[in-house]
Amino acid sequence: MAMNSHERSPLDRAGDDDLLLRSAATALHQHTDQRWVEVSGDILVRILSMSRPSHPLQAMSQDGSYQVSELVLVMSLQRALDVIPHSEVTHIRIKAERDRYQAVAIVITVEYPFPIIPIADRIRDVSVRVLEQILGASPEINVSGMHVHVGDVTRGDPKLG
Amino acid sequence: MHTEVAAVGAMRVQDRTDPVLARRAALGDRQAFAEIFDRHASALYRYALRMLNGDHQAAEDAVQDALTRAWLKMDSFRGDSALRTWLFRLIANACIDARRRRRPIAVDDDLLEVLATDTAPGPHEAATAEELRQALDVALMELPWRQRASWLLREIEGLSYAEIAKVLDTNAAVVRGQLHRARATLAVRMVQWR
Numbered sequence: 001m002a003m004n005s006h007e008r009s010p011l012d013r014a015g016d017d018d019l020l021l022r023s024a025a026t027a028l029h030q031h032t033d034q035r036w037v038e039v040s041g042d043i044l045v046r047i048l049s050m051s052r053p054s055h056p057l058q059a060m061s062q063d064g065s066y067q068v069s070e071l072v073l074v075m076s077l078q079r080a081l082d083v084i085p086h087s088e089v090t091h092i093r094i095k096a097e098r099d100r101y102q103a104v105a106i107v108i109t110v111e112y113p114f115p116i117i118p119i120a121d122r123i124r125d126v127s128v129r130v131l132e133q134i135l136g137a138s139p140e141i142n143v144s145g146m147h148v149h150v151g152d153v154t155r156g157d158p159k160l161g
Numbered sequence: 162m163h164t165e166v167a168a169v170g171a172m173r174v175q176d177r178t179d180p181v182l183a184r185r186a187a188l189g190d191r192q193a194f195a196e197i198f199d200r201h202a203s204a205l206y207r208y209a210l211r212m213l214n215g216d217h218q219a220a221e222d223a224v225q226d227a228l229t230r231a232w233l234k235m236d237s238f239r240g241d242s243a244l245r246t247w248l249f250r251l252i253a254n255a256c257i258d259a260r261r262r263r264r265p266i267a268v269d270d271d272l273l274e275v276l277a278t279d280t281a282p283g284p285h286e287a288a289t290a291e292e293l294r295q296a297l298d299v300a301l302m303e304l305p306w307r308q309r310a311s312w313l314l315r316e317i318e319g320l321s322y323a324e325i326a327k328v329l330d331t332n333a334a335v336v337r338g339q340l341h342r343a344r345a346t347l348a349v350r351m352v353q354w355r
Contacts, residue, residue, distance in 0.1 A: 017348045024297035024351060025316045027290035035217050036206045044198050047229050048191050075189035090184050161178030
């Protein structure tokens with residue numbers, strides 16, 4: 001049976017159906033729910049107000065001893081080390097005995113072809129300064145207790161990835 | 162030293178890749194996590210809203226649960242999969258938890274009104290994008306859970322079959338089958354709407 005010009009073949013109709021679903025999917029993909037726009041800021045604030053569990057570390061000042069969260073130490077180290085170019089800190093592990101700081105292991109990614117040793121030396125120096133500022137001077141805080149590991153080498157800036 | 166600080170300071174958080182942001186967030190960098198949130202949270206909400214039958218409050222709670230877990234456990238993200246895939250796995254699990262504890266929810270009458278246009282004439286070219294989206298939302302609600310999840314992750318979020326399998330804790334062959342059935346059902350429902 002011949003189709004007249006107004007009838008669509010099954011293939012054409014299937015193509016139309018597919019196009020309709022694709023158009024609907026595109027509309028859904030492009031749609032931003034107004035409710036999300038209104039609440040997303042509050043949700044982010046609530047999430048970031050959550051504290052991660054963290055070990056307390058003993059710190060000393062002129063006024064006596066107090067405790068500092070290990071997470072505060074890690075965040076302070078990360079911020080201070082972030083200014084060192086051609087490297088990116090990827091992990092920081094604090095070693096402690098009970099609540100006494102013992103050593104720190106810092107894993108970095110380094111940008112090729114910049115020399116690793118001067119970067120590692122700077123990381124140790126900066127880390128000593130940060131640890132002394134937060135924990136107070138102590139025999140355990142010295143460059144021999146700063147373990148710097150190169151976890152990866154990249155061709156581009158490791159801070160961007 | 163000041164030049165270095167200025168150079169690093171000038172580096173915009175938006176320029177960093179997801180793996181770098183995840184590493185920094187794991188070290189406690191809130192700005193990095195906020196950027197992850199800006200990039201991915203709206204897609205997680207879009208997914209949760211449709212998996213939870215349009216219940217906005219449940220979707221918000223699911224996103225907050227999933228991303229709180231991400232923030233607190235960011236150091237458990239090893240980078241074996243894309244950050245986006247990991248986040249979708251978290252939201253998929255949050256949605257499953259929400260479904261387990263939720264009460265039955267009355268279907269929104271406004272959504273059903275879209276179905277009333279089944280017999281209405283009019284070519285799809287004339288339909289607005291908003292009408293199409295609403296019709297699709299109604300059709301999606303009729304899909305079984307796994308078919309709906311597979312279709313959303315593939316057609317809306319652009320995940321690969323392997324990534325969807327990771328998110329839904331299944332394998333790519335199952336995902337392929339779910340997608341095939343979902344597409345067929347949705348095509349029929351959209352034609353009925355037209």
